[in-house]
Amino acid sequence: MSDQASVGAPPVAEEVLLARAYLSRVAEPPAPALARLVAEIGPVEAAQRVHDGRVSEPVAGETGARRLVRRAAADLAAAAAAGARLLSPEHAEWPEWPFAAFAVSGQRELAPPLALWVRGPGLLAGLCEQAVAVVGARAATSYGGHMAGELSGGLADRGFCVVSGAAIGIDGAAHRGALAVEGPTVAVLACGVDRAYPAAHQALLERIAASGLVVSEYPPGCVPGRHRFLVRNRLIAGMAAGTLVVEAGLRSGAQRTAADAAALGRLVMAVPGPVTSGMSAGCHRLVRDGALLVTRTEEVLEAVGRLGLDLADPPVSGSERPTDGLGPVAALVHDALPARAHRETRWLAMESGVPIGAVRVALVDLERRGLVEHCDGRWRRPNGVGHD
Amino acid sequence: MSDQASVGAPPVAEEVLLARAYLSRVAEPPAPALARLVAEIGPVEAAQRVHDGRVSEPVAGETGARRLVRRAAADLAAAAAAGARLLSPEHAEWPEWPFAAFAVSGQRELAPPLALWVRGPGLLAGLCEQAVAVVGARAATSYGGHMAGELSGGLADRGFCVVSGAAIGIDGAAHRGALAVEGPTVAVLACGVDRAYPAAHQALLERIAASGLVVSEYPPGCVPGRHRFLVRNRLIAGMAAGTLVVEAGLRSGAQRTAADAAALGRLVMAVPGPVTSGMSAGCHRLVRDGALLVTRTEEVLEAVGRLGLDLADPPVSGSERPTDGLGPVAALVHDALPARAHRETRWLAMESGVPIGAVRVALVDLERRGLVEHCDGRWRRPNGVGHD
Numbered sequence: 109m110s111d112q113a114s115v116g117a118p119p120v121a122e123e124v125l126l127a128r129a130y131l132s133r134v135a136e137p138p139a140p141a142l143a144r145l146v147a148e149i150g151p152v153e154a155a156q157r158v159h160d161g162r163v164s165e166p167v168a169g170e171t172g173a174r175r176l177v178r179r180a181a182a183d184l185a186a187a188a189a190a191g192a193r194l195l196s197p198e199h200a201e202w203p204e205w206p207f208a209a210f211a212v213s214g215q216r217e218l219a220p221p222l223a224l225w226v227r228g229p230g231l232l233a234g235l236c237e238q239a240v241a242v243v244g245a246r247a248a249t250s251y252g253g254h255m256a257g258e259l260s261g262g263l264a265d266r267g268f269c270v271v272s273g274a275a276i277g278i279d280g281a282a283h284r285g286a287l288a289v290e291g292p293t294v295a296v297l298a299c300g301v302d303r304a305y306p307a308a309h310q311a312l313l314e315r316i317a318a319s320g321l322v323v324s325e326y327p328p329g330c331v332p333g334r335h336r337f338l339v340r341n342r343l344i345a346g347m348a349a350g351t352l353v354v355e356a357g358l359r360s361g362a363q364r365t366a367a368d369a370a371a372l373g374r375l376v377m378a379v380p381g382p383v384t385s386g387m388s389a390g391c392h393r394l395v396r397d398g399a400l401l402v403t404r405t406e407e408v409l410e411a412v413g414r415l416g417l418d419l420a421d422p423p424v425s426g427s428e429r430p431t432d433g434l435g436p437v438a439a440l441v442h443d444a445l446p447a448r449a450h451r452e453t454r455w456l457a458m459e460s461g462v463p464i465g466a467v468r469v470a471l472v473d474l475e476r477r478g479l480v481e482h483c484d485g486r487w488r489r490p491n492g493v494g495h496d
Numbered sequence: 497m498s499d500q501a502s503v504g505a506p507p508v509a510e511e512v513l514l515a516r517a518y519l520s521r522v523a524e525p526p527a528p529a530l531a532r533l534v535a536e537i538g539p540v541e542a543a544q545r546v547h548d549g550r551v552s553e554p555v556a557g558e559t560g561a562r563r564l565v566r567r568a569a570a571d572l573a574a575a576a577a578a579g580a581r582l583l584s585p586e587h588a589e590w591p592e593w594p595f596a597a598f599a600v601s602g603q604r605e606l607a608p609p610l611a612l613w614v615r616g617p618g619l620l621a622g623l624c625e626q627a628v629a630v631v632g633a634r635a636a637t638s639y640g641g642h643m644a645g646e647l648s649g650g651l652a653d654r655g656f657c658v659v660s661g662a663a664i665g666i667d668g669a670a671h672r673g674a675l676a677v678e679g680p681t682v683a684v685l686a687c688g689v690d691r692a693y694p695a696a697h698q699a700l701l702e703r704i705a706a707s708g709l710v711v712s713e714y715p716p717g718c719v720p721g722r723h724r725f726l727v728r729n730r731l732i733a734g735m736a737a738g739t740l741v742v743e744a745g746l747r748s749g750a751q752r753t754a755a756d757a758a759a760l761g762r763l764v765m766a767v768p769g770p771v772t773s774g775m776s777a778g779c780h781r782l783v784r785d786g787a788l789l790v791t792r793t794e795e796v797l798e799a800v801g802r803l804g805l806d807l808a809d810p811p812v813s814g815s816e817r818p819t820d821g822l823g824p825v826a827a828l829v830h831d832a833l834p835a836r837a838h839r840e841t842r843w844l845a846m847e848s849g850v851p852i853g854a855v856r857v858a859l860v861d862l863e864r865r866g867l868v869e870h871c872d873g874r875w876r877r878p879n880g881v882g883h884d
Contacts, residue, residue: 251770254772255771255772379771380768380769380770380771380776380780380783380789381768381769381770381771382639382768382769382770383643383767383768383791383792384639384642384643388768389791392768392789392791395768395783395789396788396789396795400784401768401780401783401784401789403771403777403780404771407784
């Protein structure tokens with residue numbers, strides 16, 4: 109564990125880290141049933157039950173094959189040896205708000221990560237606060253590489269973190285564009301953070317790990333795979349306020365990242381190019397399907413800046429109720445909140461009929477909006493705010 | 497006059513043609529006040545009053561400078577000598593429906609043409625029924641020229657008329673693309689149809705005049721001017737179901753054509769290109785402002801085909817009133833329509849309080865919808881359709 113990651117926050121208990129490391133090795137992402145179980149009963153209890161096989165069928169399906177693989181301590185040691193650490197939702201550095209969208213998206217493929225292996229001095233929660241995903245084709249043209257570098261450099265220069273996948277082509281140009289202005293950048297891998305994949309980007313990954321952050325759901329030593337690249341893309345989309353596709357064929361991983369971004373309620377942007385270039389065909393398709401066409405850094409900033417602002421301060425006009433912007437789950441939880449006595453999260457789950465994990469996510473949202481107050485882990489409406 | 501233009505329709509009286517030719521020479525387009533006067537009292541009476549100076553101040557402002565220029569017969573003769581003819585709203589070949597939008601747009605710059613000088617075998621009303629304007633920069637890149645030719649060829653091949661301005665660059669490539677597949681194309685000039693402007697397009701204009709139509713508001717011999725290019729653009733937009741901008745700088749005539757198309761309720765489309773090309777910057781701006789991004793002929797057809805269908809058959813569902821789709825002016829005229837006795841247009845104008853020119857436009861709309869029937873130039877509701 110890096111001391112830097114937990115400055116001012118209580119340390120995360122060793123048993124929690126071991127449990128998260130165990131689960132990270134046992135379940136192949138995405139593991140929605142396991143994620144729900146962990147949210148309900150906590151990682152230590154969940155890890156024990158998974159290990160013992162005392163779980164529901166969906167969780168067993170996600171964990172049965174590897175439940176006896178007990179490498180948590182070895183994985184944590186391997187991470188430390190590689191200069192990496194395990195980041196778990198219990199850490200202050202965990203990007204709680206960006207990842208909250210996973211739990212409420214309702215899509216199986218968009219299950220939240222159980223933990224993240226990270227390498228580098230960056231603090232993930234802070235990096236995600238102002239972040240844009242810049243992604244695109246491996247077989248990028250020189251035009252695409254140029255645009256990825258220009259736009260990423262411009263974003264990084266304004267303090268925005270450039271999130272990408274470290275692949276050959278657009279991804280690499282995006283990271284290099286951010287590094288060129290000594291700006292923040294995060295590489296999300298489909299293999300262990302101790303591996304250099306693609307090999308041609310070994311030096312680039314070292315540079316990212318030296319100033320930003322290299323991130324993966326997969327434990328040290330894991331190899332990349334076709335399925336993992338696609339599953340990884342949801343994390344790239346989830347860490348950023350918007351996803352910018354610079355070049356992409358009609359069938360490409362970048363299209364998947366864009367689809368994930370849209371499903372998570374994030375902005376999708378695309379850079380146009382010559383119609384005669386197949387590498388721009390995916391971008392044009394995205395624009396025809398509703399993505400924002402962008403040509404300059406300022407246009408990206410205008411869009412994601414506004415989005416970021418909206419997320420921070422949901423606009424509430426005089427004629428609207430403060431609960432108007434709530435999603436259906438948060439609205440259910442809000443309805444269940446008592447006005448006087450504080451109640452536990454579990455009580456709210458019973459009262460609202462919402463799974464306890466989703467209740468936790470909803471409470472984060474409600475707290476940001478000032479619609480809930482808590483005391484010793486129990487909740488009620490803020491003083492003076494009764495039921496409608 | 498070409499016989500072909502008036503097959504099966506009564507000939508237009510000589511005095512009407514002379515009056516329209518006179519007005520075409522006297523007023524510099526756009527002349528909205530004069531257009532309204534002509535719609536109200538007819539071209540012969542309007543021409544006489546303009547000549548005598550017995551007109552309102554707005555009309556005098558549009559006609560005072562040249563009202564004593566009496567070259568109608570000479571202009572008609574010059575046109576005939578150049579193989580051209582004067583097309584007036586009294587001709588069956590006049591594209592009444594496409595131009596109806598001018599009168600109701602309410603924008604001064606979008607006054608309808610008083611008459612059109614045309615050269616070629618094409619029949620304008622028929623050509624406008626399935627037409628797309630393909631326009632763009634003079635300083636086109638080879639990419640833009642390629643795209644203009646490809647898309648125009650594809651449209652013409654499907655029977656769509658390609659309307660453009662015969663300028664160097666995108667316009668020329670658009671006309672050539674249509675001619676290459678022996679498809680219909682219309683060139684709208686900012687000078688007399690007897691002139692070859694630009695000179696480099698003399699052969700191209702001859703080819704268009706040989707199979708399609710060369711059109712202008714300006715009488716024979718008129719020279720082009722900066723103002724006339726902009727004013728001319730509204731006719732290009734007005735003749736087509738949609739305007740496709742292939743390449744354009746941020747400040748360009750093509751942007752004006754696109755703005756006119758939008759104001760006339762027509763579809764605006766743009767072809768993307770490299771962000772690094774200033775000639776695509778105007779297209780990208782248009783898409784960001786709501787224009788449809790298109791990359792292939794099929795995408796254009798899908799959009800304008802649907803629009804054309806909508807124009808031809810306004811959808812009326814069972815739960816709607818047949819008058820639901822009417823604009824405010826047409827609704828006023830509809831309210832004024834008697835159910836039994838037929839009434840004159842002038843009576844409807846009095847009854848509805850709508851200027852007689854706008855009443856005429858509204859009646860065209862109402863007739864298309866089956867909401868009016870006429871007899872000897874007088875109007876009433878169709879049998880059995882009473883007031884609401």
